[in-house]
Amino acid sequence: MPGDTLRVALVGHAFMGASHSQAWRTAPHFFDMPLAPEQAVLVGRDAERAAQAARRLGWQESATDWRQVVQRDDIDLVDICTPGDTHAEIAVAALAAGKHVLCEKPLANTVAQAEEMAAAARDASGRGIRSMAGFTYRRVPAVGLARRLVAEGRIGRVRHVRAQYLQDWLADPATPMSWRLEKDRAGSGALGDIGSHIVDMAQYLTGERLTGVSALTETFVDKRPLPDGTGSGKVTVDDAAVFLSRLDGGGLATFEATRFALGRKNALRIEINGDRGSLAFDFEDMNVLHYLDGTDPTASAGFRRVVATEPEHPYVAAWWPPGHGLGYEHGFTHQVVDLITAIAQGTDPEPSFDDALQVQRVLEAVEHSAAHDSQWTAVQDRKESR
Template identity: 70%
Template sequence: MVGYGFMGMAHSQGWRNARSFFDPPLRPRLAALGGRNRDAAGELADRFDWPVVETDWRALVARDDVHVVDVCTPGDTHAEIAVAALEAGKHVLCEKPLANTVAEAEAMAEAAAKAREHGVRSMLGFTYRRVPALSLARRLVAEGRLGRLRHVRARYLQDWLTDPTAPYTWRMSRERAGSGALGDIGAHAVDLAQFLTGEFVSGVSAVTDTFVHERPLPDGGGTGAVTVDDAAVFLGRLDGGALASFEATRYATGRKNALRIELNGDRGSLAFDLEELNVLHFHDATADTVVQGFTRILVTEPEHPYLEAWWPPGHGLGYEHAFAHQAVDLLSAIDAGTDPEPSFADGLRVQRVLAAVEESHEAGGSWTAIPAPATAAETA
């Protein structure tokens, strides 16, 4: 694994729980942790029993005992590391968003397509797909329980930047992060809309804003310029015809991690909020009107996705569990010789939406079409 911050810890927990609670066909062994700061990387390595720390990711990729490379670094390094790992014959798991630009994402999707010809697999870490309630939602949509989709509403609200004196981080630099709330959390909303519906965003009309333009540097040596968006709001349309609305902000005071998505069809509706991640709300419009209404489904039964490996019914899961599901799904795909999802091509489709949002904003909110996939690498 390359990276030792917040995502490095989450992924380390996922790999550990994958082998502790599940019985994957391939048993993961933590081989080496990569990070430029040996002391910081060493602290995480000690916590999760990574036996080796490499301060150069190239050395990690070159190791004979490494067969999967897990990329948990800022977005500006995703393309270089992932492409090199794939070309070296290593399977790759890469954190979202796939890259900082469409060009980088295209290169990564192309590299993944070439590697696939040699049995090398790649997967993108849109981990919320593996929250059991959202996996169940996808199943209900695929079964036709919502009928023809009419509306999709997706929003991701956080408040960790509402204090203007909060220190500057790499997430506030376009060079490092690519974008702000749009790519950091808005990408999740876009991916979930496309994952749940099985359709793609075909165009957007958008506006973004930056509320605080300078923030104090953590070392006390002045301020750093915020070069990314703080919030993004955009309308969209899915290629199946449904209308969609999206909102992403890190300035929603009082909202800690409120990823909410609602789908409305002519036969029913679904609603989910990450702050109640064990719950899915479902409305069956075909039921007798006397008993119609949203049903609160507590998604903890062994028949629900991923739940058979965990606790008795009613004992809820948490944020970290989806990372174990992600690891198990990747291991199972590698063993079966199948392509795991989401793919780098899926990540490229999200990247095109993010780019269209920024293009629309620059054009004063005008409607911006999103091109359909043009090559085999973009449809895999």
Template identity: 60%
Template sequence: MIGYGFMGAAHSVGWRQAPRMFSLPRAVEMAVIVGRNPDGVAAAAEQWGWAEAATDWREVIARDDIDIVDIVTPGDSHAEIAIAALEAGKHVLCEKPLANTVAEAEAMADAATRAAGSGIRSMVGFTYRRVPAVTFLRDLVAQGKVGRIQQVRAAYRQDWLVDPQMPLAWRLQKEHAGSGALGDIGAHIIDMTQFVTGQEVAAVSGTMETIVRERPLQGSGSGLSGTAAEGMGEVTVDDVAIFTGRLEGGALVSFEATRFATGRKNALSIEVSGDEGALRFDLEDLNTLGFYDRTAPDELQGFTRILVTEAAHPYVEAWWPAGHMLGYEHGFSHQVVDLVTAIAEGTDPHPSFADGLSVQRVLDAVERSSENDSAWTRTAAGVPAA
């Protein structure tokens, strides 16, 4: 695993837990974790259960005993590391968003296609797909439970930047992060919308805003090199992105990605409305789904709460008895299960780098729309904007 910040901890939990709770087709060894700071990465290796620590990712991906490279670094290094790893014959798991630009994402997707010809697999870490309730929501939509999709509402709200004294972290610098709330959390709701509906976002109309434009400087942290600094630095990414999307099938989607939703800590929600019913999910109640059956008799109308903890639900059988709740960290174990299973079976895992590229194109279209007075802007899906 390359990188050892917040996502490093989450991925480490997944790699450690999956082989113990699921019957994986291949054994998994947490061989080496890589970071620039020798002391920091050594401490992470000891705490999270990696056999060894290293500081040069190029040396690590050249090793014969490494089969999978897991990339949890900031977005500005995704393309270089992922392409090098694929060309070295390593399977790759890369955190979202896939890259910082469409050009980088295209290069990564091309490298993944070339590598697939030699049996090398690649996957993007859109982990919320693997919350059992979200996977089940996708399955119900595919079964026609809501009928023809007419509208979708998707939002991801956080408040960790409301305090103007929050230091200038790498996530607030375009050269490292690519974009702000849009790419960091907006990417999740774009991917989730495309995942559960089975349709790509064809066009967008959006607005982005940076609310606090300067913040106190700090050392870069999160495994990056850097030293403490004094003074203020410019925030070069968005704090809020609000946009409308049109799916390939014609339905409209309202998207909101914000780090300024006071009181909201990690509030991801989606609601899919169709002509025969509706489904809704909220990450702050992640073991449940709301289901509305419009075809039911009048006296039974209303949203039904489904507790997604039964053994018949996706991924749940390997865990606890019904009603014993799962949490945020379980999605990372499910991610490992799906990746290792695909590698063993010789199949392409999802979300693929092509899926990641699709999301990147939507992110890019939102930025272009915002720069052009919120004009409707097509993505690569190629459907007319209106």
């Protein structure tokens, strides 16, 4: 790595590419970082659009061939913000070329692809090459605080997890087709797009893994107008997924992911009940964590509203005074900080590709259960799935 810099190539420049770009720009201005990221190259399929995006998002140059870019000696890290059908090919090639990799979630479209990526990441780690999956909601300060409280035993043994991710941007049948509605490109619909986040969060907060599922999925609108107005396209993914699960510590869990919940814009919600207390979080009120101490006297017991904007809360000391809330984009900045710190320290960052592979196995189990009359389906471990 040349000097104290980290030269980054970004592949993809739509919604996630813009979010990641802001994080690369912002992180070194607020955090004391061991390496300085440089926005070296933005890669897109169309040369003109990629050049425009590079200028707008702060990249030094643009390119159209990611294969050439990952082979460049002046690139240290490849940030993958493309549809899921391309993740495996880009990530494996980048790791083989000795580049650190940040890859958006879900890790891949299939367990087989995710296993290939995780194996490549483990091999690269032995050569000092690091990789991370982009589950950014882990890095919301209130969520980090929740993780800390669970790890400290403040809620005791986990009995229940209730997790929802509710959006409504597809509720109108006139909303046009996009790649997110095509199974070949997206892998799944609400299940992988937003359901993967709540699966990861449930496992991250509890420190436990899901062992099996019973699931239902539904596609409410099976045809949508094409963006160019030439006709309609077939929707080949789920619009909503609901499933029951069990944690390996014995607790019960329920999950719901939908893009048809009218009035809910980005309601990632999770509640955890233990034998000593409870926690509740809703991203639509993202600076707040609700905590109940189950050992309080009954007469005065109740959820307390913790505004997670104090310097003692995760990441917050680098930002604003207490009470001045953070926003959606800050999770991406915190992701950059943690990744660069791990690279500089020579440690593997979290969530790893193996962590993301575990999420992929849960998604596969959900799809299998839903296709077989909701039968209980075990989440396979690595040896069993091969």
